[in-house]
Amino acid sequence: MTSDKIVNGVNVDQLFGAVELFKEKPDLAKFKFRARNTWRDGTHSQATVKDFYGPGQEDNSREATVFELDEPPVLLGNNLGMNPVEYLLVALSGCLTTALIAHASAKGIAIKGVQSRYEGDIDLRGFLGIAPDVKVGYEEIRVYFTIEADISEAEKEELVKKAQQYSPVFNTIFQATPVAVHLEKS
């Protein structure tokens, strides 16, 4: 019986094991993630996440989690949940953080703390269709990281760079991603 190497709470032996497995069997690296949404009323909807596909099989083992989405009253809602563009920042925050930690762990760098803050600019004239030259999505998102670790500023900068390079959510946003929207025939 051997003990796995754990760095920053990440099982590094399992991480390198996945690297070797996916090099040998690339199909096992192909995951599918999912969500469902039901409109409730006005700007309020509920999204549910449960199952996913990978590695090589359906995974239904998790309990479902329901997320409430709404707008504040100034945006026609009733504050029954945070709004969709805020959920996007939540997604980005978790992904950059995990990518940073995974990379540091693989390198054997001990991390004491990571905090980050996110701010994105939206000009609502885009959403309202009253200014065709205005972007409908975020015009820019700014991220600020604080890293506590006994490493140099240059090494911290390198971790922030790797987080961007390997974060799926960052790259989904930063590079254009195809989204195919269909209407189910009724």
Add this chain to the structure above:
Amino acid sequence: MTSDKIVNGVNVDQLFGAVELFKEKPDLAKFKFRARNTWRDGTHSQATVKDFYGPGQEDNSREATVFELDEPPVLLGNNLGMNPVEYLLVALSGCLTTALIAHASAKGIAIKGVQSRYEGDIDLRGFLGIAPDVKVGYEEIRVYFTIEADISEAEKEELVKKAQQYSPVFNTIFQATPVAVHLEKS
């Protein structure tokens, strides 16, 4: 005293009021949304959403909401929350739904129900840095809408098209969006 026109739970008078206001005073349409993230351990982090900016002022009136982000055990986590790429689908789901409902309401179309499901493909060889030609983010996201309303299929298709055209999260993902990541000096 007059009553506002409400369609699908959306105050249409307030919606058209915002259109007129933002046409007259474009600066009031410029919102900033925010999140903060604190790394907990391994792949687990917590994101908090509370304040935002707009219209023309800071808004601190909402209670903070904390979101748990983690990975399932096959992805080195402990299921302490859904994962970041799943939160991205949640964000997309709420945004497309709200854009669809807002547009239908503005047109006076009564909607009985809207459901949608989301699936995105990720090849984890990108995240793990073992296949430089593989995308790190979602390769594709597919969305399937079901709309219950007494309108034609063509009108439903038009609503699905408008949802894409005016959804901020859809457009943040579908078009490349600048994300500037900084390290705070320690």
